[in-house]
Amino acid sequence: MPRVAKPRIDGGTDDQEDLMKVVVDYDLCEANALCMEAYSQVFKVEEDDTLTILLDEIPEDLPTQVQEAERLCPRQAIRSEG
Numbered sequence: 001m002p003r004v005a006k007p008r009i010d011g012g013t014d015d016q017e018d019l020m021k022v023v024v025d026y027d028l029c030e031a032n033a034l035c036m037e038a039y040s041q042v043f044k045v046e047e048d049d050t051l052t053i054l055l056d057e058i059p060e061d062l063p064t065q066v067q068e069a070e071r072l073c074p075r076q077a078i079r080s081e082g
């Protein structure tokens with residue numbers, strides 16, 4: 001089950017429209033960790049070869065390596081929204 005991002009602590013708005021949402025299709029994911037290499041703050045492949053989403057909502061004012069991870073995923077299992 002993905003963890004939900006904590007509210008921003010920088011004084012910025014918590015408006016949901018400011019956040020990019022990350023969704024992974026676990027039926028497609030083969031746990032090859034390419035996404036973790038691109039953005040380890042968000043994606044983590046565990047020792048049992050399961051993928052954990054550390055943050056599934058990414059503030060848009062942060063660098064969006066999530067989109068790079070989405071592009072690199074050979075299974076097209078990652079989708080970003082927002």
Ligand code: SF4
Pocket residue numbers: 024028029030031032033034035036043045051072073074075076077078
């Ligand atoms: S790159 Fe795609 S297939 Fe590989 S672990 Fe990440 S989501 Fe899964």
